[in-house]
Amino acid sequence: MESTKQRQYAYLAKQLDQLHANLQITKEEMETMSSQCNTHLIGQLGKVNASWFIASNRFLIHEFFQNEKTGEEK
Amino acid sequence: MENPFERQQKNILSRIIVNVERLNQSVITLNQELANVNKKNKNIEIIGQICENYHNSTQFNLDATGNRKPPF
Numbered sequence: 388m389e390s391t392k393q394r395q396y397a398y399l400a401k402q403l404d405q406l407h408a409n410l411q412i413t414k415e416e417m418e419t420m421s422s423q424c425n426t427h428l429i430g431q432l433g434k435v436n437a438s439w440f441i442a443s444n445r446f447l448i449h450e451f452f453q454n455e456k457t458g459e460e461k
Numbered sequence: 462m463e464n465p466f467e468r469q470q471k472n473i474l475s476r477i478i479v480n481v482e483r484l485n486q487s488v489i490t491l492n493q494e495l496a497n498v499n500k501k502n503k504n505i506e507i508i509g510q511i512c513e514n515y516h517n518s519t520q521f522n523l524d525a526t527g528n529r530k531p532p533f
Contacts (some may be wrong), residue, residue, distance in 0.1 A: 395474045402481045409488040416495035423502045431509030435516050449533050 464470070523529040 427509040429508040431513045
């Protein structure tokens with residue numbers, strides 16, 4: 388009777404160790420994924436490309452209106 | 462001392478063991494899928510790094526040649 392319980396507790400202890408290790412791995416994977424999404428995807432691709440787009444749009448419109456103004460003055 | 466609830470406790474314990482084993486398998490599958498996702502995202506990470514490097518080098522060049530204009 389007692390040996391069965393001891394065996395069961397030993398197996399449970401082993402399983403909980405495995406669970407702890409797997410959850411560590413999960414935590415690391417989630418940290419990698421979070422850094423990928425936040426720094427790389429949003430920060431590098433998103434922010435940089437959006438700033439290029441908006442800045443080029445603003446610059447070209449500014450130039451366009453300047454050319455129109457100089458054209459009107461002439 | 463004889464424990465009157467011995468059988469019940471053994472049953473419960475064996476059910477716990479089965480569930481923890483299923484949990485472990487699920488977590489292993491989760492880890493594998495997360496590793497796949499991260500592997501596939503590496504290329505996109507590289508592109509982001511390329512964009513940032515290009516941006517930094519253009520800013521440096523504009524500052525160095527003195528062509529940098531203030532914002533509108």
